[in-house]
Structures are given as structure tokens and as C-alpha cells.
Amino acid sequence: MEKNYKLSKWLNGEMTKTELNEFQSQEDFAIYEKIKKYSSELEIETDKNNEEEMLDKVISSKIKLNKTKPLYKNWYLKIAAVLVIGFGLFLGLEAFSEITEIAINGKQNVFSLPDNSEVVMNSGSKIEYSKWNWYNKRQLNLSGEAYFKVAKGKKFTVNTNSGKVTVLGTQFNVKSRNKRFDVTCYEGKVRVKSTKNEVILLKGQTVSFENNKMIINQSVTENKPLWTLNEMKFEKEKFKNLIQEIEIQYNISLKTYDFKSEQLFTGTIPTDNIDITLQIIASNYHLKIKKINENSFELVTSR
Structure with missing residues (x-):
């Protein structure tokens, strides 16, 4: 009172x-x-x-x-809270989300992983990996072909349907198509493991498996994959795989109909000149080339 x-x-x-x-x-x-x-x-x-x-x-x-608090201050606080929570959720989802890199037919794709390891993907390939815990668990899934320059660090693993490759820090090439698995080491040391086999590759060595059976284990003289220099090198390649690879590299359609051959192809063909490429195939398998349009060709028997 x-x-x-x-x-x-x-x-x-x-x-x-x-x-x-x-x-x-x-x-x-x-x-x-x-x-x-x-x-x-x-x-x-x-x-x-x-x-x-x-x-x-x-x-x-x-x-x-x-x-009493001013109404506008309440709204500012609510909006700020929503933005902070939303940004936090975005960063969280990005960290846990799966990253997919694709090289479409006829194109290559070059990118870097979170640890600055370099990857060059060949045409018709896909890589999937997660940023979450990358530095402790460096692994990715590959479908197709890619050349890796791995930064020094913990174990680095490339998983494919036909096997996996494990390294610590090196340069190597991995290809996995049609139940065939090819790995070449250009620097350092890599461990290659298929379903039934395991082999250690040193610099200048290559190994190939088909249907889980080793078909090639030899040395190479190149210091990087030839496909990065517009050439494709094949060793004991089946005809159907050879045709498919040409279709992927040039993004074209090659019709071979019922033609079959048990002849394995070993050699090098360009990836930047379709005319020369088709002439090499036609000469080796005694076929004739018929052009349907810019993106379609027929290979028919010449006999």
C-alpha cells in the first residue's frame, strides 16, 4: 500500500x-x-x-x-529456429547420403573423393560411395571401369560384382563388366580378391578373371590406362564383350545379328575414330560394315 x-x-x-x-x-x-x-x-x-x-x-x-514480449520478436525467434534446424538437417542428410557418379556412354567423368583421391571413370560406368566416415572407411562400389590415384591414408577398397581391390595409396585401374574382372597396378601395391582367388599386384602387373577363373596374370609397360589416351587395349577378349565396349565408348549401336565367334581378340583400337575401329573389327572377323545412320551400324558376314 x-x-x-x-x-x-x-x-x-x-x-x-x-x-x-x-x-x-x-x-x-x-x-x-x-x-x-x-x-x-x-x-x-x-x-x-x-x-x-x-x-x-x-x-x-x-x-x-x-x-509481455513483442509479437514480432517471437516470430523472429521461431523463424530463426526453423532455419537453424533445417540447415542442420540438410547438413546431416548430405553427410549420410549416398553419392553417385556416372560416366555416360561416349563420355568420361573425372572427379575427386573427399580425401582428394582422383578418379577417372571410363564410359558406361558408375561409382557409389558415402561421405559419412570416409576417412576411416574409404570404400566405394564400381560398375564399369575407372582409374584411381589414391591419396595416402587408411585402407581404400573398390567393390565390384566380380571381386574387390584393396590398397593403401597407389595408382591402379579396375574394370568389371559381364563377369570379367580386370585389375592393373601402375604404382605401389594392390590386393585383388575374387570369389575363389586372391593375388597381390605390384607396379606394372595386371590380372584378369572371368567367371571367377584367372585368365591373365602378366606384366604391362604402360604407366597409365590407354583408354585415358583415346585407345582401348584388349587381352583375350570375347567378341560380344568387344562389341559392347565399342558401343559404350562411341555411344552407338552395332548390330551383329546371329554372328558368333570363339576367336578371342588381343590388340589396341582407337576410341576417337569410329571408322578405323570398325575396320579393325571387320578385318579380324571377316565382316562387312553397313552404316544405317550416324549412330547405328551393321556388321554382317562377308562370306
Whole structure:
């Protein structure tokens, strides 16, 4: 009640100079002053009998004003919270999401992994990997062919349908198509594991498996895959696989109909000149070339 009494004296202008100085020094004085200002603009009939009731209402209103937060601040806080949560979810999903790299037919794809290991993908290939925990578990899934320059670090594994390759830091090429699995080491050392076999390759060595059977284990003289230099090198390749690889590299259709051959192809053909490529195939298998359109050809027997 003492506060109400002082407030009443202030409103009625009955305070002494000392009392007024003390009252103005209070923390709530600015609020009282605003209330007095707005109250003076209202036409309210009052008397001494309800003065105490009015003062109680004024103090009650002052307390409510202190506890009320501006609406716009609430909205800003809510929007900020939504943005922070949304950004956090985005970063989390990106970290856990599966990354897919594709090299379409007729094109190559070059990219870097999270540890700056370099990958060159050959045409018609796909790689899948996850950024999550990459530095502790460096592994990816390959379908097709790719050349890797692996940065030093923990074990690096390439998984394919026909087997897997494990290294620590080196340069190597992996190809997996049609149940055939080819691996060549250009630097360092790699461990190659198929379903039934396991072999360690050193620099300049290559190995090939078909249907889980080792068909090639020899040395190479190149210091990088020839397909990165617009050439394809084949060792004991089946005719159907040879035709499919040409279709992938040039993004064309080669119709061979019912032609079959048990003759295995060993040699090099270009990937930037379709005319020369088809002439090499036609000469080796005694076929004639018929052009249907820019992207389709027929290979028919010449006998």
C-alpha cells in the first residue's frame, strides 16, 4: 500500500522535492510516466472512493507490460529456429547420403573423393560411395571401369560384382563388366580378391578373371590406362564383350545379328575414330560394315 500511496501523491502533484527525486530514481518511473501521459488523454469520471481501485489496476497493468514480449520478436525467434534446424538437417542428410557418379556412354567423368583421391571413370560406368566416415572407411562400389590415384591414408577398397581391390595409396585401374574382372597396378601395391582367388599386384602387373577363373596374370609397360589416351587395349577378349565396349565408348549401336565367334581378340583400337575401329573389327572377323545412320551400324558376314 505504501507504493500506492506514493503513486497517488505523485499523480496528484503532492510530493515534496526530496520525495519526487527519490520517486524519479525508481526503476519503474519511466513506465509510470507513460501511464500518466496516456491516462491524462482519457475522459474518465472518478472520485476519491474508487481511487484505490484505480491505482491497483494501474500497478496490475504495469506488471503485465513487463511480462509481455513483442509479437514480432517471437516470430523472429521461431523463424530463426526453423532455419537453424533445417540447415542442420540438410547438413546431416548430405553427410549420410549416398553419392553417385556416372560416366555416360561416349563420355568420361573425372572427379575427386573427399580425401582428394582422383578418379577417372571410363564410359558406361558408375561409382557409389558415402561421405559419412570416409576417412576411416574409404570404400566405394564400381560398375564399369575407372582409374584411381589414391591419396595416402587408411585402407581404400573398390567393390565390384566380380571381386574387390584393396590398397593403401597407389595408382591402379579396375574394370568389371559381364563377369570379367580386370585389375592393373601402375604404382605401389594392390590386393585383388575374387570369389575363389586372391593375388597381390605390384607396379606394372595386371590380372584378369572371368567367371571367377584367372585368365591373365602378366606384366604391362604402360604407366597409365590407354583408354585415358583415346585407345582401348584388349587381352583375350570375347567378341560380344568387344562389341559392347565399342558401343559404350562411341555411344552407338552395332548390330551383329546371329554372328558368333570363339576367336578371342588381343590388340589396341582407337576410341576417337569410329571408322578405323570398325575396320579393325571387320578385318579380324571377316565382316562387312553397313552404316544405317550416324549412330547405328551393321556388321554382317562377308562370306
